Amino acid sequence: MLHQELTAEKWQKLSFFDQMANIGAEIGRAINWKEKDKEKSQASFERGLELLDLTIQDSKNKQGLKELCRLREFLADYFYFGNTYGSTEKSWENYFYNFNYAAAIQRGL
Numbered sequence: 593m594l595h596q597e598l599t600a601e602k603w604q605k606l607s608f609f610d611q612m613a614n615i616g617a618e619i620g621r622a623i624n625w626k627e628k629d630k631e632k633s634q635a636s637f638e639r640g641l642e643l644l645d646l647t648i649q650d651s652k653n654k655q656g657l658k659e660l661c662r663l664r665e666f667l668a669d670y671f672y673f674g675n676t677y678g679s680t681e682k683s684w685e686n687y688f689y690n691f692n693y694a695a696a697i698q699r700g701l
Contacts, residue, residue, distance in 0.1 A: 598646075600646055607695065607698055608647075608652065609695035611646075611647045612647070612695075615688070616692060618643060621636035622640060666679055670684070
């Protein structure tokens with residue numbers, strides 16, 4: 593596991609919005625490093641995938657399983673394949689921003 597202190601049980605205690613916001617943070621880091629340092633970008637991307645996989649495995653997220661699996665496909669396409677879906681840095685920022693916002697509202701911020 594890339595996140596040293598993270599367990600599936602600990603991850604599952606987070607709300608869906610918090611899970612997605614954390615994934616978004618790793619993907620944001622991967623994007624920020626994409627042109628500057630490929631190794632750091634790849635490490636952040638792999639941590640993001642690890643969190644996404646834990647989110648996919650979380651039983652409370654079964655209703656969104658199709659979207660989560662599709663998200664994984666789109667992320668892999670953007671970072672490792674030909675970006676055939678035409679994703680952009682801005683589209684990823686917009687996608688994950690909504691989860692950050694929802695998580696903040698949920699926490700009463």
